[in-house]
Amino acid sequence: MTKARPQSPGWRKSSYSGQSDQECVEVAPLDGAVGARDSKDTARGHLTVSPVAWAALMQSVKQ
Numbered sequence: 001m002t003k004a005r006p007q008s009p010g011w012r013k014s015s016y017s018g019q020s021d022q023e024c025v026e027v028a029p030l031d032g033a034v035g036a037r038d039s040k041d042t043a044r045g046h047l048t049v050s051p052v053a054w055a056a057l058m059q060s061v062k063q
Contacts, residue, residue, distance in 0.1 A: 013039055027054075 009028035024039040028046075034054040037046035049057070 009035060011035075011037070011042075 011026040011028040035046040
């Protein structure tokens with residue numbers, strides 16, 4: 001029997017980032033949270049925030 005390997009989160013960048021990788025943030029849904037990381041240096045890890053905190057941040061950015 002083989003153990004199931006955990007699936008990698010589906011990291012994605014904003015469509016506004018275009019072809020440039022200058023200063024992009026990637027986000028991914030995690031188990032009960034949202035992850036955010038630097039697209040240029042993914043090996044450094046990611047920040048994890050609650051969905052409520054992420055929604056508040058997005059609302060603030062949109063304003």
